[in-house]
Amino acid sequence: MSAIAINNENYESEVLNSDKPVLIDFWASWCGPCQMLGPIVEAIAEENTDIKVCKVNIDENPDLASQFKIMSIPTLVVMKNGEVYNKSVGVISKSEILDLVK
Helix, strand or coil: CCCEECCCCCHHHHHHCCCCCEEEEEECCCCHHHHHHHHHHHHHHHHCCCCEEEEEECCCCHHHHHHCCCCCCCEEEEEECCEEEEEEECCCCHHHHHHHHC
């Protein structure tokens, strides 16, 4: 399954009410490092059915970016049971991303 685009309307149903850990990629189209990380995040979404993978375009959803206090992108946030469980800023490897979720 590919990553789910998150916005203010579906945030609660897709993230807060998820019964799986949620990996959220905060990104923007103009961000070079985000473009490097994007395919890795998509691969994780396709390969891992036990994780819900979501993406938030910070230009289209500034309220969500502000809510999570996103200062730099790309930022990955892991949510478990509606709470922030882990966070990483910058480009990291696939194995490091999977370690964030554990």
